[in-house]
Amino acid sequence: MQSSFRLGNIFGIDIGIHYTWLFVFALVTWSLAALVFPQTFQGWSTAAYWTVGAIAALLLFVSVLVHELAHSLVAKREGLPVASITLFIFGGVSNIQKEATRPRDEFLMAFVGPLSSLVIGVVMTILALLLSNANQQVFAIVSYLAGINILLAAFNLVPAFPLDGGRVLRAILWWWTGSMMRATRIASIAGQVFAYLIIFIGLLFVFRGDIIGGLWLVFIGWFLNNAAESSYKQLATQQLLRGIPVRNIMTKDLQTTSPDITVRELIERYILPGSIRALPVVRDSRMVGLVTLSDVQHVPQEEWDNVRVEEIMTPREKLHVLTPRDDINMALESLGEQDLNQLPVVDDGRVIGMVTRGHIIRFMQVREELGVRK
Ligand SMILES: [Zn+2]
Missing domain, CATH: 3.10.580.10 (CBS-domain)
Structure with missing residues (x-):
């Protein structure tokens, strides 16, 4: 991805951050420090709210990275080269340089991401229950990570291509129909329907007065719609090849x-x-x-x-x-x-x-x- 800087290398995969991620980091830190934590936990110093907020935002970054590493490591195991992982405004993206050639590979590669988020979420939930009487700041971070990872797993499992759930859907349809093209077509239509639904809900939010939350949803919907459309285009290329002997x-x-x-x-x-x-x-x-x-x-x-x-x-x-x-x-x-x-x-x-x-x-x-x- 353009405009990103390299952070390091794990398992031979370059890890990078796109500048838009810094915006998310700031937004998450601010919303935790100024809104969420003060409502739930009273009596901390301002510095404590901001420090805990920033740590929680950084650990969110680690969670997304683990999710992407799960995709990438399965891809590498399946013989698909992975050049890099980039974290950007909507989460992470693994730059896997080839498409899976079998539905089983696609299924595993897609499913392991939300699964890893779910595992982190469940582990953090258990930790939060164990730590409920311990240090309030630690409890705040752990319970935030529990909720956000379960949310990440759930959002990614929505069967809308190119989200992980859409890829899982595509793998199942591919296995069922034997045709990757048909599977991709159906999964990207599902992706577009879901994208328009999010835009619609976002607009409802805007009209009801929640302008920031609403615009944020419209933005996510617009992004998903673009992504579904470009996977459609890829399909069109295949159609272009149709008929050439x-x-x-x-x-x-x-x-x-x-x-x-x-x-x-x-x-x-x-x-x-x-x-x-x-x-x-x-x-x-x-x-x-x-x-x-x-x-x-x-x-x-x-x-x-x-x-x-x-x-x-x-x-x-x-x-x-x-x-x-x-x-x-x-x-x-x-x-x-x-x-x-x-x-x-x-x-x-x-x-x-x-x-x-x-x-x-x-x-x-x-x-x-x-x-x-x-
Ligand atoms: Zn994923």
């Missing part, structure tokens, strides 16, 4: 191998010279399977001369293939759902090309940079 982007100068050569020959003739990661296996000009680098890695070196390609390849029947007329979205979805890096393109039993994730990304980037719409 994989024939247009596949590599055509293709090397193939025979099923009868040994693993050593395969490595020395094809894999090493061409840095090739996957090779269609062809017999009598018909595709019989696909052999990949990871298939080869499973063969111990002393067996390289004894094992033939046919024994380690994935046979044609178990292979997911594309036809040259399939559209790029379909290739993208198949790659994602099967967690593969490449798919062979087969026409009438003969392999005529390969499509990789890299091809599709480059294809989209070039169109984007040229401003080509269709």
Whole structure:
């Protein structure tokens, strides 16, 4: 995110603060020190109200950070790179650089955030009950953290994309319908409906006299609506790719191998010279399977001369293939759902090309940079 400064690095993830967060810090500290704490706890010095307010606001920051770290660590475990976490006016954002490829991964990644807030909230509630007769200032901080974390968990679980709850909803719909696109569409519509509802409630507040509270809600609703809309746009890009056949982007100068050569020959003739990661296996000009680098890695070196390609390849029947007329979205979805890096393109039993994730990304980037719409 622009205009943010770096705070440090945890588990290889850069932690940053956007300047708008300072505004939130000031607002939270002020509302605790000037309004909330004086109403609940009498007889503290002014300095005590402000110090306790500032500590509570800082610990709110730590709570949001833990929430985002939970998302990021699950993402990293799932093999999705996380560049940074930035805290800004509406909370935190984890800069996860790839989308989950399976609904299960998306579900876990989204759910773990609110779950961590809920756990903090419950632990703080128990602490507050235990500490109710102890130091008033400590009790004030602990009970504030209990309430705010439970609120954070609840707000994030609202099924409005791109909030965590919307992502959970999308993962469930994705798993149910098998289509990430449809799931995203429904979840972002839910997100927009929720956003308009918040704006509407905010306006009601304004008309009833609570101008600051009302405008704050309108602002949050506006932000959520924008976020839901941009996830819609992402979907539109996918729609843009619809109808463009994989024939247009596949590599055509293709090397193939025979099923009868040994693993050593395969490595020395094809894999090493061409840095090739996957090779269609062809017999009598018909595709019989696909052999990949990871298939080869499973063969111990002393067996390289004894094992033939046919024994380690994935046979044609178990292979997911594309036809040259399939559209790029379909290739993208198949790659994602099967967690593969490449798919062979087969026409009438003969392999005529390969499509990789890299091809599709480059294809989209070039169109984007040229401003080509269709
Ligand atoms: Zn979250």
